[in-house]
Amino acid sequence: xxxxxxxxxxxxxxxxxxxxxxxxxxxxxxxxxxxxxxxxxxxxxxxxxxxxxxxxxxxxxxxxxxxxxxxxxxxxxxxxxxxxxxxxxxxxxxxxxxxxxxxxxxxxxxxxxxxxxxxxxxxxxxxxxxxxxxxxxxxxxxxxxxxxxxxxxxxxxxxxxxxxxxxxxxxxxxxxxxxxxxxxxxxxxxxxxxxxxxxxxxxxxxxxxxxxxxxxxxxxxxxxxxxxxxxxxxxxxxxxxxxxxxxxxxxxxxxxxxxxxxxxxxxxxxxxxxxxxxxxxxxxxxxxxxxxxxxxxxxxxxxxxxxxxxxxxxxxxxxxxxxxxxxxxxxxxxxxxxxxxxxxxxxxxxxxxxxxxxxxxxxxxxxx
Numbered sequence: 593x594x595x596x597x598x599x600x601x602x603x604x605x606x607x608x609x610x611x612x613x614x615x616x617x618x619x620x621x622x623x624x625x626x627x628x629x630x631x632x633x634x635x636x637x638x639x640x641x642x643x644x645x646x647x648x649x650x651x652x653x654x655x656x657x658x659x660x661x662x663x664x665x666x667x668x669x670x671x672x673x674x675x676x677x678x679x680x681x682x683x684x685x686x687x688x689x690x691x692x693x694x695x696x697x698x699x700x701x702x703x704x705x706x707x708x709x710x711x712x713x714x715x716x717x718x719x720x721x722x723x724x725x726x727x728x729x730x731x732x733x734x735x736x737x738x739x740x741x742x743x744x745x746x747x748x749x750x751x752x753x754x755x756x757x758x759x760x761x762x763x764x765x766x767x768x769x770x771x772x773x774x775x776x777x778x779x780x781x782x783x784x785x786x787x788x789x790x791x792x793x794x795x796x797x798x799x800x801x802x803x804x805x806x807x808x809x810x811x812x813x814x815x816x817x818x819x820x821x822x823x824x825x826x827x828x829x830x831x832x833x834x835x836x837x838x839x840x841x842x843x844x845x846x847x848x849x850x851x852x853x854x855x856x857x858x859x860x861x862x863x864x865x866x867x868x869x870x871x872x873x874x875x876x877x878x879x880x881x882x883x884x885x886x887x888x889x890x891x892x893x894x895x896x897x898x899x900x901x902x903x904x905x906x907x908x909x910x911x912x913x914x915x916x917x918x919x920x921x922x923x924x925x926x927x928x929x930x931x932x933x934x935x936x937x938x939x940x941x942x943x944x945x946x947x948x949x950x951x952x953x954x955x956x957x958x959x960x
Contacts, residue, residue, distance in 0.1 A: 637867075
């Protein structure tokens with residue numbers, strides 16, 4: 593995973609494009625009518641990490657490269673999208689490659705912004721989108737099953753095993769239940785290969801509230817409460833955001849944005865919370881490399897061993913991995929320099945079995 597990829601879905605007029613514009617300042621057209629987002633918009637944003645700036649000063653490095661998140665904004669889905677209604681299935685294809693899905697749900701009342709279904713009902717909206725994602729997955733599975741029938745008849749054990757797994761998933765999807773609700777063993781999961789089922793992906797609900805509710809974290813908002821209950825049932829995360837507030841923050845420079853957040857009673861932007869929630873949901877962490885040329889953050893999955901982490905930088909470093917020289921970020925900053933941390937015995941040499949930790953400042957020794 594070089595970038596973290598998040599697909600944004602939601603019904604038309606729920607604030608999805610407004611949020612996307614705020615996230616990326618990419619100017620996806622946000623108009624008050626369905627299907628104004630014709631092409632999937634892709635925007636890349638930096639992962640906020642104050643540690644990089646501190647390292648930059650410590651090493652006096654020439655450049656700083658944060659980790660990044662790629663957001664893919666999909667046209668407003670409507671009932672029937674998987675069958676080509678609205679702008680249809682081709683948009684669903686755009687998010688097959690993402691790591692997680694952020695589903696924007698409207699939790700605000702506004703007479704000036706029409707709702708495609710005529711009223712605010714977050715659970716109905718969630719179910720409409722879930723049905724479309726299930727139908728799109730069903731289509732993928734049915735296509736795969738047609739190919740497997742011949743293979744299974746020829747006596748292929750693997751084809752029979754895969755067919756059995758797909759039949760299980762098909763039954764759930766026909767019932768409008770997500771593929772991830774089906775319990776599968778590791779072996780069964782491996783048989784799914786690169787099907788990239790949408791309803792297998794981790795889900796983040798983004799409850800979009802009005803400006804005056806931005807700092808309340810959804811407290812007292814019955815629509816947000818319903819989204820939270822639903823998310824808990826599914827093991828999903830919820831982030832409460834005001835897309836309109838986010839779009840105002842996006843227009844401001846660093847210091848002005850900070851002042852605006854304080855004025856709104858917010859400690860950090862909704863975008864920062866969204867990224868943190870995505871990291872948490874996907875079990876990601878950040879390690880850093882630092883030197884005179886560059887200070888850089890790298891995103892890996894929790895449980896990654898040192899050689900695999902080295903491979904994020906370059907395949908040659910993974911191939912020729914000898915040792916990882918590691919100092920914990922907090923120890924390094926407290927010591928004031930690598931030399932001082934080394935004197936205190938805080939710089940460690942780790943081998944191939946070492947499991948990387950968040951905040952490891954790392955130098956890989958390798959020989960190719």
